[in-house]
Amino acid sequence: MTSRKLNVAMMGSPRGIKCFIITLGTLSSLYTGSSANVFYSPDEKFTARMGQLETMMLNRLDERMDSFERRLEQKLGQQFTAMQKATDIKWLKLNDKFTEMKNVIAQNSGAYFTSCRTVPSEFSNVFMIRPPGINTQPFLAYCEQDFLGGGWIVIHKRFDGSLNFTRSWVEYREGFGDPDGEHWMGLDKIHKITRSGDYELLVQLKDFDGTGKLALYDGFQVDGEGAKYKLRFGQFVHGNAENSLDPSNGARFSTFDQDNDQHGEGSCADFYESGWWFKNCMNANLNGLYQRYDKSNKTMNWFGFRNDLQGLKEASMMIREKVKV
The missing domain is CATH 1.20.5 (Single alpha-helices involved in coiled-coils or other helix-helix interfaces)
Known part of the structure; x- marks a missing residue:
């Protein structure tokens, strides 16, 4: 007790x-099982418990955020895949349409377009052309649809210097290169096209710095071989490239092996290593050597582009029949 x-x-x-x-x-x-003799006050226990709850909530929040991100990535991936698939299908259908059209033209000798104005407007590509009223077989030509309403027959195109333009009279007469790449259509075809009606000329130029300029003329005609493919064109309508073709108006075509210029001292074509409508000699030569600089101005040039005769990176000449109003 x-x-x-x-x-x-x-x-x-x-x-x-x-x-x-x-x-x-x-x-x-x-x-x-603890060997430590520790006393925890109620406040310490409460703080520890709150820390555990906070850690647990943060972990669960991280898990949910990760899950949400995975679902979002999956959803966006599915949408992107669907969009890509739809785009691919659209282009495949478009390509199939174009291929089918080309096959029809190739298989049927009587199938051709009378003009680049009559080809489907969404296509800039090679088509079989036979202008009306001329006695010639249909021929391949590149139809350009991206400039000033489209409908242009490309008779000359350069953009990378892969094709040599120092050519003979026969080669300039018949044409050379690929209509789908760098090429010269040929003086004989250009003559036959332009004698079939009234045509206008568009010159498209670009320098090595990426600046592009245009020059538009309201008339364009090339006479036959008997007249040495004499050039005739109308008024300069407009364009920031200015009128540098004017000195060639009425000039006959010349090559290194056939001098038809009016220059009294030697051959312009031989000196500039190209075929062109040289008179005495020129202010433009789009068949010149493909190089940026040359002390003798033997370049592909157009004086009005920047008031010199140094080389351009790209050039093309396009013609189309004028619409009668």
């Missing part, structure tokens, strides 16, 4: 309470 009373009494004292708490802590440590 004395001992129990003593224990109870001790429990009621501050020292007894402290001993009791230490005893509970020791038992708790033994129960949880």
Whole structure:
């Protein structure tokens, strides 16, 4: 009895309470497998618990964000794939249409277009052309649809210097190159086209810095071989490339092996290493050497482009029949 009373009494004292708490802590440590004798106040326990909850919520939020990102990427990927597939199908159909049209033209000798104005407007490509009223077989020509309403027959095109334009009279007469690349249509075909009606001329130019310019003339005609393919053209209508073709108006065509210019001292074509409508000699030569600079101006040039005769990077000559109003 004395001992129990003593224990109870001790429990009621501050020292007894402290001993009791230490005893509970020791038992708790033994129960949880921990060797540390640590006392956590209610505030510390609350803080620890809140830290655990915060960590758990952040982890779950990260998991949900990752899941959302995966679903979003999957959805966007599906949409992009669908868009790409639709685009591919569209172009395949367009390509099939064009291929079918080309096959029809190739298989049927009586099938051709009378003009680049009559080909499907969405296509800039090679087509079989036979202008009306001329006694000749249909021939391949590149139809340009991107400039000033389209409908242009490309008679000359240069853009990378892959084709040599230092050619003989016969080669300039018959034509050379590929209509789908760099080429010269041929003086004989140009003559036959332009004698079939009234044609206009568009000259498209670009320098090595990427600047592009145009020159438009309201008339264009090339006479036959008997007249040495004399050039005749109308008024300069407009264009920021200016009128540099004017000195060639009325000039006969010349090559290194056939001098038809009016220059009294030697051959312009031989000196400039090209075939062109040289008179005495020129302010433009779109068949000149493909090089950016030359001290003798033997370049593919057009004086009005920047008031010099240094080389251009791209040049093309296009003609189309004038619309009668």
